[in-house]
Amino acid sequence: MNFDQARFSREDVYEPLLSEKDSTTVEVDADGVLPDDLTRDELTLPGLSEPQLARHYTRLSQMNYSVELGPYPLGSCTMKYNPSFTEDVAADPNAGVHPDRSDRTIQGTLGLLHGLQEYLADIGGMDAVTLQPPAGAAGEFTGILIAKAYHEARDDDRSEIIIPASAHGTNFASAAMAGYDVVELPSDEEGRVDIEALEAAISEETAALMLTNPNTLGLFERDIVEISEMVHDAGGLLYYDGANFNALLGRARPGDMGFDIMHYNVHKTFATPHGGGGPGAGPVGVVDELAEYLPSPMVRETAHGYEQYEPESTIGKVHGFAGNWLVLVKAYAYIARLGDAGLADASAKAVLNANYLASQIDLEVPYGPFHHEFAATSGDRDAADVAKRMLDYGVHPPTTKWPELVSQAMLTEPTEVEDKASLDDLAHAFNAAYADSDEALETAPSKTSARRIDQVSAARNPRLSWQSLDDSE
């Protein structure tokens, strides 16, 4: 495959900003519309025709790489293609309701929220679900606040949260933000939770253990039932980070493994857009015993229809109203369309694709067997260089140098949406980049619209501005 990303007009120059293409001064007649001190007589606006504008945005999109162009195997991120029908559903004018309307006038809206609460509870093996948190990390924080409220209600002043070293950085941040001390747990030789180390770490100070299963190496924590008993025997709670739930969807449920609290990354598992800052959603499920602490409002079904209510000992609000409603609409639509069989099929293909791709690459994959993602190592070659070179072969590279358990890690998650041909393209890019000369790697990428970025200069002398900057400055 020969790849050259679109670049326009001049070497190494981006499509100009609209304001650089044209700035026409438009006279404005706003007399009498607004007070004089709030108006201007002239505005500088790009005076472009519609085709000029359409071409501008099309060119920008061609200079970009997206999951609509090819595979995007960023490990742990689950960059799968989101079906566009969910956008249609969310764009339906009927979805646009004011959040302050009375419950009896928005029964359809509340019915959908209630339906999603039930769907997610069922899929995760939880008893109650809040849809309010606006992102996965916000869900973690909400879950830990619930754990804290639970312990405090028992006058149990626990101070520690245990987190495996391989966990996502957000786990440590969520625990610390909630006021806990973090106890970091090493991995055993197979890349899983070290049971002896866990035994030593658990004490009457343990408020909770946060666990991702399968973990960030794509490995299933086989000892989860034993781990669950150990934590519960010490009076602690078990928290499930839903980042890798895609691997278990429709096949295994965190609730059945003994988890008490979990968050769902709906942007990974249920194909809502990756927020990149928002809006997103990170619903949190809990077992019965913790339901009274969930954020307010929740939705329940009564003999007279759906109504919103405040859980008895709620931790309060973690976001406005019901959360990011339209994101929740998309998650609901995706689950409803796939159904039980479709969800189970998604996890099967996610695991199959990861294992097929791993079997086709020349790089060593030190741990396994794995689920939906794998951590290959580029050995004595720099993982970031190999990744940048992969761009030249027309694919997005995997996550590099994380988790730190694997040196020069290339954490790869093809997701369930790729077919064999695109997995073969990915394998080709891996193998060709890995076999290229040092010079090719050190200067890569050479075929993309943006060439190799000088990361050191960018970090030492950041120039942050919405305006274009003169390079001679």
Add this chain to the structure above:
Amino acid sequence: MFEIPDDRKYLESHEWTTTDGDTVRVGISDFAQDELGDVVFVELPAEGDEVAAGDEFGVVESIKAVSDLYAPVSGTVVAVNEELFDAPELVNDDPYGDGWMLELEPSDTDEFEALLSPEEYREQTE
């Protein structure tokens, strides 16, 4: 082979420290700067702050990682290397000289004796 000067003591966490009797100077080792790669940012405490031996006193950030800095001894901060704020590359270029980070007035000079000798630190990095 990394440079490990004989005129100072070291921490397992790769800080070095020298003393002239009244104050101690602190930085990170040649090994540490090489592991980190290009340093892009250094965060240090203010003069007058108190630090305790083994506690974090600042942060060093490279394009690869963000790492905490640990104090070798307890004491009061009497000087910080403000040049690092504009030129963090000094940590890479001259880790034992111009890349120094902190000067402390120690509250307990015995703590200095408990640190790693150059030989002990060399064994750790090999």
